Amino acid sequence: MVCKSSEIVDTAHALADAARRAVLPLFRTEGIGVENKAQTIAGFDPVTAADKAAEQAMRAILAERRPDDAILGEEFGIRPGSSGLTWVMDPIDGTRAFVAGAPTWGVLIAVSDESGPIYGLIDQPYIGERFEGGFGRAMMRGPQGERVLKTRSDRALSACTLFTTFPEVGTEAEGAAFRAVSSQVRLTRYGLDCYAYALVASGQVDLVIEAGLNAYDIQAPIAVIEAAGGIVTDWSGGVAHAGGRVVAAAGREQHRAALDILEGFV
Template sequence: MLARPDILALQALARRLADAARVETLKHFRAPLDVVSKTTDFDPVTIADRDAEAAMRALLAEVRPEDGILGEEMGATAGTSGLTWVLDPIDGTRAYISGTPTWGVLIAVQDQTGPILGLIDQPFTGERFEGGPDGAIWSRGEDRRDLAVRSTTDLASATLLTTFPEVGTPVQGAAFRRVSAACQLTRYGLDCYGYALLAAGQVDLVIEAGLQPYDVAGPIAVIQAAGGLATTWEGAPAHNGGTMLAAATPALHAAAMKLLNA
């Protein structure tokens, strides 16, 4: 268990990393931009993705060179401290290149058991969602408030979010639709901002598949600090990626998991 001064130092550094990424991402947002695909199935990447991760890595190399790093664009760098920084410089590059403000910068610090603290930053709106051992907070400039999930316990009253309507494989998509049919409202396309809205008490569920560790480490920390749950569809730790079932309450989590695995 890290001592409180260590946690505070890590939180301060996470904010510095987010500030550095804001500069790089805002340079190119809603501006002419070259986009290339990392795969044949259109997995876009831009100079903003690469420069934002490079800026965060440079700061980590200066301040905490003993820590490991796992980033979407530049892979894994081994460390010796037992801590790893998990970075997604732009979660939602498709949203970014479309000009929608639902992408974000994801930052987490984790040990072998999972995330210790995390951050979801939306540079264009100036919103920052943070979670750690002392709880979760939202900030925008000088404005700050605590984050807390909703108290919803039944699917019939729940709002569900996901990013892609197909939700993974055909089998996973069918499982998602079972949950969606039981919910009051389903919305699509919000990337990491959906997890932030869950932590902020605006929605009740986020269900996704086909995820990487850098997609989920930051959101897991924020949601858990706000009082929610974030696991795989089977209820296991989700920080290694794969599937995600994030819920406001244990009862809602159990009900969704039952339908996902029916």
């Protein structure tokens, strides 16, 4: 199947629209069927009926529009394809926030080829903001209208705002690495899941540092942030398409300063 950028973009927006329709009626409602996917008694890794419904709705559209493309989704795994393109989807990135009623979760949709993500979309249905990047596009649309995405310029670490989702970050060593960077920045905040990456792309935040990510957590943010002029790598400065330890930066100065600290822990 031919890869036309307009086709890809139109399909991605159709997927995001379908996910919105599936998810919003269940947000902040009782009885959304929370299950725990965690493998340990102490863990809590929720999945809800909304996660499943959104991914199923997106897969149905792809089956009709892009049957030759592969799919990697968080809830229903891999569907092989023959086109060389893969749709990498997280129907609700931030299910813990969703369960808690916080509007900081989002729908993540990326399209990747052998080089990595070539287009990405971050959608927050409840507040009505959508961020996209790839094929020469870097745009957001929301209640305040539509505008071009552009990351912040280079700045010293001491002037930076840093985000991560969980205060503990990952392993004990990974947490120590994060705290070492955090001690050098102006402001550190926690939470937001994929929305923190959208804030990097929109010029509000300098850095997001996380660990233990999967491909479906990061491929859409990579495409959006890079299209807006930012940088996303692993903690050694390599590609982060598969997830793992990730640093997203608004500019090269912030990125290099963070890596200089993180590389001492990897």
